[in-house]
Amino acid sequence: MNELRRDPFEERSRALFQDSVENLDMRIRSRLTQARSAAIAAAAGRRPWFLSLTTWAPAAGVTAAAVLGVALWLGSPLGHQTATLAVAQTNLEDLDLVASSDEGAGDAMEMMQDDLDFYEFAASAANPDSAA
Amino acid sequence: MTPVDTLNTAWMVWDSLAPAVKGAVLQYTKELEKFLAEIERRAFRMAQVALRDPDDALDVVQDAMLKLTRNYASKPSTEWRPLFYRILENGIRDLQRRRTVRKRVMTWLPGAKEDPDNEAQDPLDNVADAAPAIPEMLMQAQAMQQLEDSLRALPARQREAFMLRNFEGMDVAETANAMACSEGSVKTHYSRAVHALREKLGEVW
Numbered sequence: 248m249n250e251l252r253r254d255p256f257e258e259r260s261r262a263l264f265q266d267s268v269e270n271l272d273m274r275i276r277s278r279l280t281q282a283r284s285a286a287i288a289a290a291a292g293r294r295p296w297f298l299s300l301t302t303w304a305p306a307a308g309v310t311a312a313a314v315l316g317v318a319l320w321l322g323s324p325l326g327h328q329t330a331t332l333a334v335a336q337t338n339l340e341d342l343d344l345v346a347s348s349d350e351g352a353g354d355a356m357e358m359m360q361d362d363l364d365f366y367e368f369a370a371s372a373a374n375p376d377s378a379a
Numbered sequence: 380m381t382p383v384d385t386l387n388t389a390w391m392v393w394d395s396l397a398p399a400v401k402g403a404v405l406q407y408t409k410e411l412e413k414f415l416a417e418i419e420r421r422a423f424r425m426a427q428v429a430l431r432d433p434d435d436a437l438d439v440v441q442d443a444m445l446k447l448t449r450n451y452a453s454k455p456s457t458e459w460r461p462l463f464y465r466i467l468e469n470g471i472r473d474l475q476r477r478r479t480v481r482k483r484v485m486t487w488l489p490g491a492k493e494d495p496d497n498e499a500q501d502p503l504d505n506v507a508d509a510a511p512a513i514p515e516m517l518m519q520a521q522a523m524q525q526l527e528d529s530l531r532a533l534p535a536r537q538r539e540a541f542m543l544r545n546f547e548g549m550d551v552a553e554t555a556n557a558m559a560c561s562e563g564s565v566k567t568h569y570s571r572a573v574h575a576l577r578e579k580l581g582e583v584w
Contacts, residue, residue: 254573256573256576256577257545257573259522259584260526260545260546260576261545261546261548263519263522263523263526264421264424264523264526264545264546266519266523267424267520267523268420268421268424271420271423271424275423275433275437276420278437279419279420279423279437279440282419282437282440282441282444283412283415283416283419283444285441285444285445286415286441286444286445286447286448287408287411287412287415287448289445289448289449290408290411290448290449290452291408311386311390314386315383315386318381318383318386
């Protein structure tokens with residue numbers, strides 16, 4: 248950054264400038280410090296986008312409370328009833344799949360067969376004594 | 380994982396993230412303050428060379444600091460210096476333009492005296508300095524005054540190139556960035572400035 252200066256004219260002008268900077272009076276120095284503090288305060292006031300997320304904390308809290316409410320409601324008997332209905336519907340769909348005789352159903356049966364193999368393997372791995 | 384567990388995990392992530400982010404902001408604020416403290420006095424003197432009036436110089440430096448911290452603090456710290464000087468030079472040019480307009484308006488007004496420097500004299504400027512007048516210091520102050528006068532007489536771009544390269548110690552690339560021009564232009568401006576200053580100040584300076 249600071250390149251070598253050989254020219255005496257350039258050296259002298261730079262030295263004079265540095266002297267004038269070092270001999271600045273206290274009034275100017277003080278005003279510069281104030282200006283710097285004001286600029287830093289402005290920078291601290293204007294937070295970057297990622298910090299501004301913290302300003303959303305109250306809204307995030309409300310959202311979290313809403314989500315929690317839904318979760319608790321799903322866990323309640325009323326919610327459970329809905330969940331039970333959903334499970335029943337899924338079971339019916341599975342039954343349809345198994346009972347149907349079209350081409351896709353054959354694939355589905357194969358998948359279930361694979362799963363059964365896997366469950367057998369998992370059971371034997373968990374209880375090696377019983378497998379033997 | 381139950382919904383409550385998911386929520387707990389999310390809150391844990393959030394709680395651990397917030398201090399880290401705040402720490403990062405504190406760090407860059409410290410860096411910014413260090414940068415400004417390091418640069419402010421030279422910037423003020425450069426602005427004073429261009430504008431003569433210390434209060435005007437303080438105003439443009441303060442304005443440049445504010446603009447840098449508000450708009451460019453998120454830039455990498457290596458880019459701050461050229462950005463700061465670009466903002467400063469724009470501020471200096473704006474103020475000089477306003478002065479020119481004011482000067483023209485003043486000449487149209489009947490009975491208005493034209494102030495060649497178009498600036499109010501600070502009474503403190505006429506108060507004698509309490510510091511002892513050492514001849515060597517006086518000579519240096521006189522030489523600096525001559526240099527300042529000669530710099531003010533230069534075209535703005537030449538003065539800018541000379542001050543950034545010589546006073547601030549920027550290399551050609553950084554100066555080109557600060558002046559928003561090519562490196563070739565910086566070399567030309569700088570060379571012409573040195574030549575003109577040598578001619579004006581002479582060898583005895």
